Amino acid sequence: MLVIGGGISGAGIALVCALAGKRTALIEQRDFGSATSSRSSKLVHGGIRYLSQLDLPMVMEGVRERERLLSLFPSLVEPLAFLLPLYKGLKRPLGMPSFIPSALRGLSLRIGLRCYEALSMGTQTQKHAALRAEEAFALAPFLKRDEFERALLYYDAQADDVALTLAALRASRRHGAVVANHLRADRFLVDSGKVVGIEAYDDLAKKALEVRAAHVVNATGVFAKNLAALAPRSDVHLLPSKGVHLVLSPSKLRLSSNTSVVLPETSDGRIAFLIPWMGRVLLGTTDSPFEGDLSEPMATQAEVRSLLSEAERFLGIKIERPDILGHFAGLRPLVFEASKKQETASSRVSRKHKIVRSPSGLTHVLGGKLTTFLLMGLDTFRALFPGQKPPDLKTPIEPKPKPEWLKTKGVTLSASAVQALIRLYGADTPRLFDILAESPSLATPLLDGTRPVLAEALYHIRYGMAVDVRGLLETRLRLAWILPDHGVGVLDAIMGLLQKELGMPPQALQAQASAYRTYAARMDAVLEGV
Ligand SMILES: Cc1cc2nc3c(=O)[nH]c(=O)nc-3n(C[C@H](O)[C@H](O)[C@H](O)COP(=O)(O)OP(=O)(O)OC[C@H]3O[C@@H](n4cnc5c(N)ncnc54)[C@H](O)[C@@H]3O)c2cc1C
Known part of the structure; x- marks a missing residue:
């Protein structure tokens, strides 16, 4: 199984397939979750407004999936x-x-x-x-x-979208999946009209490589149409x-x-x-x-x-x-449903997901919501392996870490700060606390008195495959959006961590930092005169 796209949909598909014992790989062209899956409203919900649209199947699906996520990811998904x-x-x-x-x-x-x-x-x-x-x-x-x-x-309920994406990817790795970021699918390998793999470009090693798979899944969200256009006889319509x-x-x-x-x-x-x-x-x-x-x-x-x-x-x-x-x-x-009279207002277009198998053998997973990501994974599994039993999703995937365990780490954060970190790092929070115990200097700066952002960055570098400045400041730590300076104040410290941990050359880091500053200035420009 090769899943293309490391947002919440791809992560859910990889998780279900890995849990079912399929040999699974997932690739993501930028950082995991960096596209739509970091930019949602963070609600895990049935969708109260679909009730007045009388879209009861949609509401019912959302409500059931909300309940499922509350029980499988109790550390990350909370009632709201x-x-x-x-x-x-x-x-x-x-x-x-x-x-x-x-x-x-x-x-x-x-x-x-x-x-x-x-x-x-x-x-x-x-x-x-x-x-x-x-x-x-x-x-x-x-x-x-x-x-x-x-x-x-x-x-209803709420979860941090990136935290959920990373947790699903973590769990899929625990069950044998191989996942890679900064690896872009560029071309399909086709044999007798059938897709048998891809040629990908590794943006870190700066080289192309081939990945062969029995099943290739296009889970690239809004990019699905562009990717489909590279395959024979694969048309995808999105709005x-x-x-x-x-x-x-x-x-x-x-x-x-x-x-x-x-x-x-x-x-x-x-x-x-x-x-x-x-x-x-x-x-x-x-x-x-x-x-x-x-x-x-x-x-x-x-x-x-x-x-x-x-x-x-x-x-x-x-x-x-x-x-x-x-x-x-x-x-x-x-x-986009060509067969139906298309709604003109995008707010009235259904959020339902759809799985399309094209004659080339490529499978496209389209639409959906953060809330329904496991169902999308299950439906993809059923479409690819008809007659096989999908995994039983009963045991919590991301249980709450035991407070006694956290106490043994000797970290002096308030109970509410610990709670806020558990919401982001789930069952992996002890690893973050290990970093804090090892390097107390990384406990500062402490954003809002609760978040040790440098220790968090180090956690993402060591355990979450974070390798770039923008991925860290925007997708992993969210400083790009939650601080008026967009995290530029900790840019040097972040570059220092990337250099020390991964041996990244200073010139490459400087280039990333300068691109980040330009991006931060673009965000500021939007607010000029508001
Ligand atoms: C404003 C907004 C609010 C929302 N609020 C909610 C909400 O509150 N609750 C809810 O349930 N849902 C919500 N949603 C919906 C939800 O966020 C999306 O359905 C979901 O994040 C889509 O995930 P995805 O994995 O399909 O796409 P993405 O997250 O976009 O992931 C696709 C990935 O594919 C990668 N990719 C593309 N091309 C290639 C390639 N060639 N090779 C390798 N990788 C590639 C991209 O880089 C990207 O990371 C919201 C959406 C938006 C926009």
Whole structure:
């Protein structure tokens, strides 16, 4: 089995196939998770808004997968409460049909939430509740009070998307898979019209190599169409859709780490969220068809302004430039269904995944969600090996490390800091603590008093195959998006670690650092004048 693409979809396929005992390899052209799988809203959810679109199979699939991920990755996937405030004058909160009179909206929402819970088939324990105004404002004091009507609280879950991708890859390696990053599939090896492998370019060794496999899977997300075009008789249709998030300082938007806020209506008929993440608040997202360079999506000034004005409809505070720490944009690999009447708004195109086997033998795994990555892996397995039993996914893949074990490491971090690290490193947290115990000097700088970023970088270099400056600062540590200096302040220290651990030549590192500074300046330019 050769899986091309090291985002969450490829990681899920590799994991399922490795667990089933298949000889599995996965290649990724940049760093693992660096494309869409680091740029999601980080929600593991059924998708409350698909409920009003009456896409019940989609909601049910998401809810079941959420429950599965909560039980298989208990260290990384955590329940998250959603505060849903409703205001007078909303046209279609949560995309609710406009014929429902506003007096019946509260009741319809409660019925909807009850269905949402029922779709978990009894596995969801936390039930939604109606809140009194003072309870709602205690959870989110920054919400607008004028025209407030009522609020509800319901439950879904959250996970760091990169942490989940890396955990799935770790587990697939534990079960024998071989994974490689910075290795790009460039050409298919074809024998009698059938794909029998690929020629890949190794960006680290700067040379080409051949990989042969009985089954080749294209799991390259929005890039799937480009890769398919290189194979004989393989047509793939995708509708890339761009989604932007702003990363906001929590100073005016104080949210508890396990509560988020639903912005019940946007001007283009969707919903948006304020989500706690990395001690900050994510505001997102947008949803618009995208044409352009797939490899470097970036927010535009217009998108930043529009997100701010959507949020301010529901806020009693004003978000100003210093409150914006960063931003990121991702591309959804939405499936284009030629047979169906295509929706014009990308927000209404289904998030369902699709597995297409082309006559060349190449298998394309298209669409999907972070939430459904294991199901995508299972469905790919079933398509490739009909009649064979997929692995039983019952035992936790990423259990919580035992607190007693962590204590023996003698690391003096607060309980909440340890919790935040477990959310990122899961069952591998003890390795990070070993690094801290070995090199106490790496405990500083301590971002927000909780994250020892240099020790984390060393962990990713030693155990996570991180080999480049941008991969570390953006994808692994997220400093590109969560710090106003984008992590430029620790650039030299990161380069020092890469040089010491991997023997990377200083000139090559300098070139990477200079490219990183240019990228950081481009991100700043987007916010000029906002
Ligand atoms: C704004 C936004 C918000 C979202 N929010 C959520 C959410 O809250 N919950 C949820 O469940 N889902 C969410 N999603 C959806 C989810 O993020 C995506 O479905 C998922 O990340 C796609 O993963 P992927 O592995 O298919 O693609 P990617 O993560 O893009 O991975 C594909 C990989 O293939 C690699 N690649 C491409 N070409 C080659 C080649 N020739 N050789 C080798 N490698 C190659 C790329 O470098 C890339 O890393 C969101 C998506 C977006 C854009």
